[in-house]
Amino acid sequence: MNEPHRPAADLLVTGADLAGSGRGDLLVSGSRIRAVGPEATEAAEGMGEGLARLDADGMVALPGLVDLHTHLREPGREDSETIASGSRAAAVGGFTAVHAMANTTPVTDTAEAAERVYDLGRRAGYVDVLPVGAVSKGLAGGELAELGLMARSRARVRLFSDDGKCVHDARLMRRALEYVRAFGGVVSQHAQDPQLAGPSACAHEGELSGRLGLPGWPAVAEESIVARDVMLARHTGSRVHIAHVSTAGSVEVIRWAKAQGIAVTAEVTPHHLMLDCELLSTYDPVYKVNPPLRPSSDVQALRGALADGTIDVVATDHAPHVRADKEHAYADAAFGMLGLEQALSVVSTAMVQTGMMGWADVARVMSIAPAAIAGLPEHGQPLQPGAPATLTLVDPTRPVVVDAAHSQSLSRNNPWHGRPLTGAVHLTMLRGLVTAREGLAWGAQS
Amino acid sequence: MKHLLSMADLSREEILAILDTAATMHEVQHREVKKLPTLRGRTIINFFFEDSTRTRSSFELAGKWMSADTINLTGKGTSVSKGESLRDTVKTIDAMGVDMMVIRHMASGAPATIAQWTNCSIVNAGDGTHEHPSQALLDAYTMRARLGDLEGRHVALVGDLAHSRVLRSNLICLRTLGARVTLVAPPTLMPSGIGPWSEGDGFATSYDLDDVLPSVDAVMMLRVQRERMSGGYFPTAREYAVTYGLTTARLAALPGHAVIAHPGPMNRGLEISGEAADAAQSLVLEQVSAGVAVRMSILYHLLSGEAMSA
Numbered sequence: 185m186n187e188p189h190r191p192a193a194d195l196l197v198t199g200a201d202l203a204g205s206g207r208g209d210l211l212v213s214g215s216r217i218r219a220v221g222p223e224a225t226e227a228a229e230g231m232g233e234g235l236a237r238l239d240a241d242g243m244v245a246l247p248g249l250v251d252l253h254t255h256l257r258e259p260g261r262e263d264s265e266t267i268a269s270g271s272r273a274a275a276v277g278g279f280t281a282v283h284a285m286a287n288t289t290p291v292t293d294t295a296e297a298a299e300r301v302y303d304l305g306r307r308a309g310y311v312d313v314l315p316v317g318a319v320s321k322g323l324a325g326g327e328l329a330e331l332g333l334m335a336r337s338r339a340r341v342r343l344f345s346d347d348g349k350c351v352h353d354a355r356l357m358r359r360a361l362e363y364v365r366a367f368g369g370v371v372s373q374h375a376q377d378p379q380l381a382g383p384s385a386c387a388h389e390g391e392l393s394g395r396l397g398l399p400g401w402p403a404v405a406e407e408s409i410v411a412r413d414v415m416l417a418r419h420t421g422s423r424v425h426i427a428h429v430s431t432a433g434s435v436e437v438i439r440w441a442k443a444q445g446i447a448v449t450a451e452v453t454p455h456h457l458m459l460d461c462e463l464l465s466t467y468d469p470v471y472k473v474n475p476p477l478r479p480s481s482d483v484q485a486l487r488g489a490l491a492d493g494t495i496d497v498v499a500t501d502h503a504p505h506v507r508a509d510k511e512h513a514y515a516d517a518a519f520g521m522l523g524l525e526q527a528l529s530v531v532s533t534a535m536v537q538t539g540m541m542g543w544a545d546v547a548r549v550m551s552i553a554p555a556a557i558a559g560l561p562e563h564g565q566p567l568q569p570g571a572p573a574t575l576t577l578v579d580p581t582r583p584v585v586v587d588a589a590h591s592q593s594l595s596r597n598n599p600w601h602g603r604p605l606t607g608a609v610h611l612t613m614l615r616g617l618v619t620a621r622e623g624l625a626w627g628a629q630s
Numbered sequence: 631m632k633h634l635l636s637m638a639d640l641s642r643e644e645i646l647a648i649l650d651t652a653a654t655m656h657e658v659q660h661r662e663v664k665k666l667p668t669l670r671g672r673t674i675i676n677f678f679f680e681d682s683t684r685t686r687s688s689f690e691l692a693g694k695w696m697s698a699d700t701i702n703l704t705g706k707g708t709s710v711s712k713g714e715s716l717r718d719t720v721k722t723i724d725a726m727g728v729d730m731m732v733i734r735h736m737a738s739g740a741p742a743t744i745a746q747w748t749n750c751s752i753v754n755a756g757d758g759t760h761e762h763p764s765q766a767l768l769d770a771y772t773m774r775a776r777l778g779d780l781e782g783r784h785v786a787l788v789g790d791l792a793h794s795r796v797l798r799s800n801l802i803c804l805r806t807l808g809a810r811v812t813l814v815a816p817p818t819l820m821p822s823g824i825g826p827w828s829e830g831d832g833f834a835t836s837y838d839l840d841d842v843l844p845s846v847d848a849v850m851m852l853r854v855q856r857e858r859m860s861g862g863y864f865p866t867a868r869e870y871a872v873t874y875g876l877t878t879a880r881l882a883a884l885p886g887h888a889v890i891a892h893p894g895p896m897n898r899g900l901e902i903s904g905e906a907a908d909a910a911q912s913l914v915l916e917q918v919s920a921g922v923a924v925r926m927s928i929l930y931h932l933l934s935g936e937a938m939s940a
Contacts, residue, residue, distance in 0.1 A: 394827055397759035467738070509715075
């Protein structure tokens with residue numbers, strides 16, 4: 185597939201701010217970081233011809249980004265995305281590991297299905313593709329899928345989710361939370377009470393949905409499930425992860441639960457950190473996403489919660505769709521928007537440029553914490569000697585105007601098109617291999 | 631004015647111009663030979679993605695009486711799974727060189743979205759639970775015919791407001807014409823966000839029909855679908871009729887000059903009693919009759935090339 189993309193046996197990255205902790209050189213040897221800071225500079229001095237140099241002055245080096253929530257669409261909808269194309273988009277976005285959601289056709293609810301996704305990810309080679317296992321067979325919400333066999337498979341599944349659907353049966357949720365403890369798994373809940381927000385619900389329930397005549401998706405449909413699940417986590421002593429938190433009320437519940445010592449973690453998407461429901465006033469289907477965009481007061485609450493650690497991670501919910509599935513009336517169009525390629529720029533703009541977070545915090549919410557939640561030993565490691573050379577170089581002040589046409593994804597449902605953002609991924613490295621540079625995945629056509 | 635997508639697109643002056651032209655058209659409607667040459671050579675597609683008898687026949691007659699070539703299309707099931715996108719469907723028709731599409735669609739906002747994809751004029755003939763502008767214009771026309779200027783008049787809109795496109799268009803139209811508006815429904819059938827909405831737009835809401843009726847100049851009863859009961863919006867038809875129906879007993883509470891409107895189809899015995907529907911104050915048949923004239927006026931103002939000065 186690729187041209188060889190190992191830059192050299194040894195690479196000295198010079199002058200980068202190392203995850204917000206100060207400037208220093210970083211010496212990469214093979215797939216590992218060999219030395220950092222003055223030791224790296226010193227060790228490089230004696231290396232002569234074989235040493236390549238990368239001037240990263242003014243840039244920030246982060247441990248490679250980890251996405252807990254990605255839709256790669258393969259198998260089943262390879263017209264909208266494949267594991268290879270989604271992997272390239274991920275690499276361009278600074279990611280080195282992505283978790284491929286289970287709502288494919290067929291569903292990832294067996295060890296065989298999980299291994300196929302895992303192997304296709306290995307073959308593509310841009311990022312580590314970790315399959316998410318379905319909680320219930322066929323995402324039907326009835327019986328548990330073979331969680332243990334998926335965990336024991338070559339794919340080592342640790343994250344389980346019926347994403348797209350809520351595990352709404354309280355008993356099934358309870359059993360899943362208990363069962364995955366045997367192998368250190370975690371259930372990621374798509375919190376949406378199907379009685380309060382059915383399949384037609386597509387706009388934040390409020391004045392705007394009233395005026396537009398769009399079926400409302402009330403905040404309480406999310407918050408009531410979050411409340412129930414943190415209580416189930418307390419009762420079972422298990423971990424629960426809340427996917428794409430979208431409301432201030434959910435934040436309050438999670439904050440309370442963490443104060444009680446309940447093992448809950450939570451994610452927020454880039455779009456819920458930046459876009460609000462007023463965008464729906466033109467019925468543009470590109471802004472149709474589940475959970476829906478919320479009022480700006482929720483956006484502010486989510487930013488605050490990410491900054492203070494109530495929300496642990498940013499996860500993209502990258503959801504590619506072909507044009508024909510989006511070019512409908514708003515209510516009929518598919519849910520979801522792209523996210524992998526712009527996630528870092530959005531977080532930089534919404535959180536760093538606003539002074540709410542520093543780059544060390546970005547490293548935490550986009551790499552360290554998601555890797556810890558998913559149990560990935562080779563990701564989210566501090567940039568220290570001996571750690572995998574899995575990292576992302578960010579140009580923190582570069583202005584970006586997003587062009588939807590310029591994308592590694594096979595789809596173009598990009599809500600960021602035409603928007604000015606600040607901060608961009610410069611280079612992505614996975615175990616010493618450069619997987620993307622300046623918006624281009626290695627070996628991909630520009 | 632190229633499209634009629636929402637009542638919010640129209641100023642007070644534009645609404646009055648459409649209503650004045652409609653009065654002229656209404657006279658034509660009662661002639662033996664109804665045909666006007668005004669839109670000869672223009673092509674109008676009535677594209678109805680959702681069933682409709684009254685609105686579609688009304689638009690079709692309006693087009694024919696103005697000598698336009700009209701074609702009716704039905705587009706069932708624009709579902710994502712079918713393969714063809716809505717964009718492809720309407721661009722195909724647009725490419726044939728039509729002048730106007732009159733769109734009825736089950737999805738709110740569909741006409742506005744279609745207007746972005748096509749070159750022809752788009753008329754919203756009812757979109758989901760969003761708007762139904764031509765209905766609001768004919769309602770205003772009929773109320774004005776009995777009551778005169780609606781400025782300062784008090785109009786109550788009663789019924790399943792949450793799911794009513796007629797409500798949204800009438801609310802905007804009546805407010806633009808300066809009427810005082812009160813929405814009456816049980817809390818479960820009020821639109822989402824009605825609190826801030828009513829505050830922002832300056833209209834009232836009430837859960838008590840008997841409290842509102844004595845002060846109205848017009849009361850518009852909106853259809854309540856019986857299937858709403860299964861959604862838990864109200865307990866029984868009996869309870870709804872007793873609390874929010876325009877019963878025969880409530881007729882007596884109406885001021886003598888007040889009129890009763892209903893956009894149809896009526897559920898006699900649920901939101902309106904037979905006596906109320908057929909009472910002397912009832913506008914129901916006049917609404918249907920005015921429907922064609924008002925739609926002729928809409929077609930005229932959008933297609934005749936005469937720019938409407940705002």
